[in-house]
Amino acid sequence: MKLLSVLFLVAFAAASAKAETTAIINARAVTMTAAGTIDGATIIISEGRIDAVGEGLTVPAGARTIDASGRPVTPALMNSGSQLGLIELGSARDTDDSSAGESGLGASFDVQYALNLNSVLIRVALADGLARAVVLPLGTDQAPFLGIGALLHLQTPAAVLGQHGLAAMVRIGGAASGGPEQSRAAHWQLLRNSLEDARVYAADPGKYAMAGNRRSLAALVPVVEGRMPLVIHTLRESDIRQAVALADDHGLRVIIYGGNEAWRVADLLATKRIPVVLDPSANQPATFDTVGTRADNAAILERGGVTIAFVASRLGQNYNTAASMREGAGLAVANGLSWEAALAAITRNPARIWGIAETFGTLEPGRDADIVIWDGDPLEVMSAPAVVLIAGVPVSLATRQILLRDRYAPDHDAELPPAYR
């Protein structure tokens, strides 16, 4: 009974916070719209959404006011590919739900059922300014299929599933799950065969008797019908060109993921309107598939008219999902990308690529009030969020790591061991 009433109170508090009006004043509002950056801006928020952004706006009576003191204010960040909520601790098998193993699920493996919305990693990402995360599967027993991804909406006390069935994913090339012992040609053929079968299946599902295969094909029907994007994780130029050809042949919505050598195909990708999700910090030939990796991959793609979005580095993938991605955006600027384009690649662009641009990615009326006030340049590694608002409500920036830090703080009263703090 007591527990129930506490839950009720929490729910009530959240609802009332959402309902109230909030105004961020004295903002250097980086809108990510045609309005550009507005100094001295006021951002008015009600019902969890942005009502107005501009100079000289009147703050509604009774509104909660947050003074940004001239600091940069941006849309909250979005990461275009991690295992946030799927992997907690690499060494604890029971916290790694990224792969289907020998399940036989193939393309139908769907990560939505495994998401741990209480993950401490999500709290870290949230405190680092992330509001949306694309969660992608890492493998199945049927190469080249990795499974179906989902979209997380980060908030406290726990994240929520923003959208399931976000995209189907395959991995092809030297980085493929089948490993280097299987030719990438085989992966492309397997993918093409499956897409053709999915079309046949869609026309007459009764034709397929084998349950496993049927489910795998059913999962691909939205892909062949253009209702669900196909994420192709691939790195080498030849594979990127294959991906473009596949998109053409089947009329698919393809998103290139990885794309280390995509800079060599920039014009083609721009013409075909195929976006690229990439790690902008990648600049080394980690494998032979990435001999052509360049630090200015993002800059060349952007200049060529390709829509780009960023992910974190290999090391930051899940543990620093937002901070590492933001650092990569800064590094992209150091390597020729414009500051605005780099910020777009972690806000507006991913919202467009993943189909949520109507609700997220810019500071403009009607968008969710997922907003960050930064204590400095949002792309500098020494900066951090000062305030993170989700649906207009400031969230706690306390993470498990911050609690550890404070437990072992050097100036702490030392009467009792740290375990008592």
Next chain:
Amino acid sequence: MTDYCLRLACPLFLTFMMLAGSPAGARSLLPPDPYPSTYEPLSRQHTIIVNATILDGAGARFERGSVLMRNGELVAIGTDLTPPDDAVIIDADGRWVTPGIVDIHSHAGNAPLPMEFRAYDGWDVNEGTDPNTAHLFAEHGIYIQDPNFATALAGGVTTIQVLPGSVNLFGGRGAVLKNVPGRTVQDMKFPDAPVTLKMACGENPRGYYGSRGIAPASRMGIIAGYRSAFEAAREYSQKLEGKKAERPPRDFRLETLAGVLNGEVRVHFHCYRADEVANVIAVAREYGFDIAAFHHVPTAYKIAPLLADNGVCAAVWSDWWGFKMEAYDGIRENAALVDRAGACAIIHSDMGELAQRLNIETAKAVAAGRRAGLDIPHEHAIRWITSNAARTLGLEDQIGSLEPGKNADLVLWSGDPFSVYTKADLVFIDGAIIYDRQDPARQPGSDLMLGQPALEDIE
């Protein structure tokens, strides 16, 4: 060597060895390097950099300062230097100068890129055939065409310690290199650098050997393994001091460990967990040796005063954590809290992608500390990747800070080295320009990258 200088037979040599770094009263147990450095500095000119913001690596900051290099040596630093007539003048125009970065945990060359899926399997990092491989030399596993050397250089790294991996309790000797291109690994070796030894505790040794049914299979077995080996090394040392007829045959493992016990070999220790670090320090006290640095230790902040009391450095990542249980309690303020306790904090790489951005890694660790309320000026923090690191290699008299008499290893940065937008414009090693961001003819590259079609210039 072991035979020709015993007891009082050559007191001059003993005196020399004491001056050269052996602890007072201890006799060298290590023969000279059987594979000595063949390093030759590149051609260089007397050079003065003027109008620079200088972080000298020793704790000072100079505005509109100058540094003068002659014959590979740093001869003067200050704000009132007059450019000599015979020196090339480089106007920094407000850009920043720091000592060359010292990366004490690298696998450049022994885990070379690109990874070959069929052959990588540990590369040449681990000799996973015996928990004690103290007789190995990391230099023998180094492929000098690894592109990681060039990317680290473009990030201002001038000195690199390549270490064996962490599956063995005693991994082998480290290779201390100047980040200069050569034809052999000996061309890169830092001349007369003290010997270092890689040791490891925790999950890696117990997991690797335990799964093979070999000790250690637990953290208890790990500590027992250290003690057995050091006990044997102590006996070996004592026998070396004894009558000639009773001297033991040369044992390469015990020779290295005897060097640890008499202070000639600097120990670099892979450990993650704070409580394990404390156990290892206790063993070091038991056998009377020092540990130069614990590496990785994401939880160093939990025992920072212990590290300070024992004069041990902690070489850590800025923010990598959580990937395994040993790293689950890693925090971004780790380096800052170690530093705050008066211990020696270092930021290391372990991985090539981090080695090329140690300045940025440091910036992140500094920023986390500042947000926690700690006062960490730039001129102090730069020590984490320069003089503190040099100290663990026993090279603090030659590198790590911009003080007269030291090697002219320095970096001219395009701006504040702790900004994500900053790049190394010029990198000097021993007064020679090893890397020039504006001049492709002064940018060394791996043979691997030659003629790769994917690297052709775009329109």
